[in-house]
Amino acid sequence: MSATAAAGVRAPAGGLLALLASTDHKSVGRRLIGVSVAFFLAGGVMALLMRTELAQPGLQVVSTDVYNQLFSMHGSVMIYLFMTPIGLALGVYLVPLQVGAREIAGPRWALGGLWLDVMGGLIMLSGFLTVDGAASATWIGVDPLSRAPNTPSMGMDMWVLGVAVATLGQTIFAACVLVTALRRRTPDMTLLRIPVFAWTMIATCLMVVFAFPVLVGTMVMLWIERQFGVQIADPVTYQHLFWFYGHPVVYVMFFPFVGAVGEVFANFAARRFFGYRFFVVSILAFAGLSMTVWGHHMFTSGQVEDKYFALTSTMLVLPAGIEYFDLIGTLWTGRIRWSAALLFGLGFLLQFLIGGVTGIWVAAPTIDQHDNNSYIVVAHFHYTLFGGSAFGLFAAVYYWWPKITGWYLGERLGRLHFWLWVIGFNVTFLPMFWLGFDGMTRRIADYPPHPGWATVNLVETVGAFVIALGMAVFLLNLALSSLRARAAPADAWAGGQTLEWASDSPPPRHNFDVVPPVRSYAPLWDLRAAAQGAAPE
Amino acid sequence: MSALRRSLPVAAWGAFLLALAVVALIFRPDSQTVVLGFGLAVSVIVAGGSVLRARRGRRAAGDVEYTPDLSVATVVAAVGVSLAIAGAEAGTWLVAIGLGVAVAGVGGLVRELRAERRERTRVRTR
Numbered sequence: 001m002s003a004t005a006a007a008g009v010r011a012p013a014g015g016l017l018a019l020l021a022s023t024d025h026k027s028v029g030r031r032l033i034g035v036s037v038a039f040f041l042a043g044g045v046m047a048l049l050m051r052t053e054l055a056q057p058g059l060q061v062v063s064t065d066v067y068n069q070l071f072s073m074h075g076s077v078m079i080y081l082f083m084t085p086i087g088l089a090l091g092v093y094l095v096p097l098q099v100g101a102r103e104i105a106g107p108r109w110a111l112g113g114l115w116l117d118v119m120g121g122l123i124m125l126s127g128f129l130t131v132d133g134a135a136s137a138t139w140i141g142v143d144p145l146s147r148a149p150n151t152p153s154m155g156m157d158m159w160v161l162g163v164a165v166a167t168l169g170q171t172i173f174a175a176c177v178l179v180t181a182l183r184r185r186t187p188d189m190t191l192l193r194i195p196v197f198a199w200t201m202i203a204t205c206l207m208v209v210f211a212f213p214v215l216v217g218t219m220v221m222l223w224i225e226r227q228f229g230v231q232i233a234d235p236v237t238y239q240h241l242f243w244f245y246g247h248p249v250v251y252v253m254f255f256p257f258v259g260a261v262g263e264v265f266a267n268f269a270a271r272r273f274f275g276y277r278f279f280v281v282s283i284l285a286f287a288g289l290s291m292t293v294w295g296h297h298m299f300t301s302g303q304v305e306d307k308y309f310a311l312t313s314t315m316l317v318l319p320a321g322i323e324y325f326d327l328i329g330t331l332w333t334g335r336i337r338w339s340a341a342l343l344f345g346l347g348f349l350l351q352f353l354i355g356g357v358t359g360i361w362v363a364a365p366t367i368d369q370h371d372n373n374s375y376i377v378v379a380h381f382h383y384t385l386f387g388g389s390a391f392g393l394f395a396a397v398y399y400w401w402p403k404i405t406g407w408y409l410g411e412r413l414g415r416l417h418f419w420l421w422v423i424g425f426n427v428t429f430l431p432m433f434w435l436g437f438d439g440m441t442r443r444i445a446d447y448p449p450h451p452g453w454a455t456v457n458l459v460e461t462v463g464a465f466v467i468a469l470g471m472a473v474f475l476l477n478l479a480l481s482s483l484r485a486r487a488a489p490a491d492a493w494a495g496g497q498t499l500e501w502a503s504d505s506p507p508p509r510h511n512f513d514v515v516p517p518v519r520s521y522a523p524l525w526d527l528r529a530a531a532q533g534a535a536p537e
Numbered sequence: 538m539s540a541l542r543r544s545l546p547v548a549a550w551g552a553f554l555l556a557l558a559v560v561a562l563i564f565r566p567d568s569q570t571v572v573l574g575f576g577l578a579v580s581v582i583v584a585g586g587s588v589l590r591a592r593r594g595r596r597a598a599g600d601v602e603y604t605p606d607l608s609v610a611t612v613v614a615a616v617g618v619s620l621a622i623a624g625a626e627a628g629t630w631l632v633a634i635g636l637g638v639a640v641a642g643v644g645g646l647v648r649e650l651r652a653e654r655r656e657r658t659r660v661r662t663r
Binding site: 017018020021022023024103107108111112113114115116119120123126154157158161164165169182183190191202206209210223236237240241244284285287288289291292294295303304305307308311312509 | 546547550560563566567574577581591604616618619622625626646649
């Protein structure tokens with residue numbers, strides 16, 4: 001223990017050891033973001049291979065067996081190893097700063113969680129190195145396909161273990177974020193002074209802490225079943241247990257970015273977040289409802305009570321509507337400053353709307369019978385998870401990048417990245433609604449030469465490569481901006497409202513020399529208003 | 538902040554989940570839905586209660602942090618546990634290596650925690 005530590009102010013540790021073992025929440029958050037992006041690139045390569053295969057009818061690039069591995073691992077990597085942990089990583093980095101804490105609660109636990117996440121991912125991907133290849137029973141390990149007689153490969157076993165380890169890690173660092181937000185706030189930050197993003201992280205982490213352990217248990221059960229040939233749970237019970245995790249995780253991959261976009265809108269519209277109290281109540285109601293809708297994934301099994309799950313699933317439109325109303329209200333009378341972050345936020349708002357509305361379709365049991373297992377489902381969840389969450393993520397990336405690194409990303413390349421993604425994303429996924437209506441089923445390596453299908457699939461493949469081009473532009477932006485390294489001040493966008501903008505960019509090891517007084521959920525706004533002689537709202 | 542207010546988000550959320558579980562009963566659902574719905578609500582309420590009771594954990598911004606900047610032992614323990622789990626598939630040799638690494642990590646953690654306790658005592662008595 002250093003003397004500076006005892007004084008409460010510490011210099012950051014450096015070197016390779018710090019890269020591996022720093023307990024600083026900012027370092028843990030940065031490493032989690034980096035690792036998640038690496039997994040994202042791996043999942044993206046798998047997507048491009050799949051789309052290339054589907055560009056024409058027939059098998060040209062990969063075999064059916066490899067295709068099955070690719071779609072199973074693409075879904076697994078994107079959900080278990082990218083979108084879920086990267087949303088939580090933003091919380092690990094930002095929540096202690098936003099609530100005025102010096103450190104995250106349980107820093108060692110958070111560090112351990114990071115390494116379990118990394119190791120779980122590596123275990124999962126190591127399936128590709130085995131003789132029979134990686135897992136091929138879809139990202140949900142659908143039972144009975146995931147039982148040993150149907151998918152006997154070692155890669156499938158590695159998938160089961162990898163999912164369990166990575167999910168355990170995510171549960172641990174989510175618990176650290178939750179305890180930080182509830183127990184480590186600066187003394188004058190009451191519950192209704194917690195910033196919007198931190199509230200969305202509270203809701204996210206509540207879902208993680210109560211839903212993710214069920215998946216860990218389910219994977220242990222599946223592994224025992226596969227190893228010893230016993231049946232602990234029938235396929236319907238497996239589906240209940242899996243989707244008890246599997247639906248909340250959709251919102252775990254959504255809420256952090258709603259909060260991020262809310263912060264972006266408030267800053268770039270130069271006004272306080274609109275409808276704060278309604279937003280807080282709605283996000284908790286949203287999280288509660290999302291824990292009770294899992295059965296809508298099982299409508300076609302005929303083994304769940306359709307009416308209850310249709311009711312709770314449809315009720316989701318109420319809190320979602322409030323959140324949309326608040327986000328639009330924040331922009332409505334604002335003085336808009338255009339930026340790449342704001343553009344990605346708007347992309348999130350509009351594209352997630354399509355994902356949300358099509359979610360209402362599949363929440364209706366009768367329509368779900370028609371849509372089930374078709375490309376409509378693929379289009380729907382990519383509109384929520386890519387058009388929504390990934391765009392929200394990049395709104396957060398462009399917004400908080402100067403805070404995290406101390407230098408800005410290039411605006412011009414940022415906007416090019418945005419437009420390439422808007423075009424590429426919609427060209428790839430919008431036609432899938434038509435393919436689905438026309439009867440094309442998902443998870444197939446080949447399709448019959450049905451009139452129009454080949455052309456539409458070719459167009460979608462071109463769209464996928466435009467998305468990849470957009471990602472290349474982002475990486476180029478990263479490289480060029482790091483060379484230029486245009487230094488960012490503490491309040492990088494000259495309008496920050498929450499406490500992280502009161503700290504240096506990047507923040508010191510101890511986060512704050514002095515935590516500013518907190519009189520609302522936008523304490524820096526209050527300080528500026530007070531300095532200008534205006535009465536606080 | 539009072540303990541009651543501290544536990545409010547978790548407790549209110551648990552009460553909402555309980556209400557949803559009760560609504561489910563109207564529809565006479567299958568047993569899994571009932572068990573999962575009520576199990577969730579009860580576990581959230583119990584967690585809310587424990588947040589209510591817990592006294593430790595709240596710290597002011599100026600409080601001293603005793604956690605070391607680097608915790609190699611944590612990384613060693615996490616990697617060891619992961620290797621042991623992977624060994625369940627790869628073979629007992631990896632289980633043995635993983636458990637050995639994990640034990641070394643836990644030993645390091647015990648050492649770190651003792652050092653922390655000593656430092657805390659030293660600062661308090663100064």
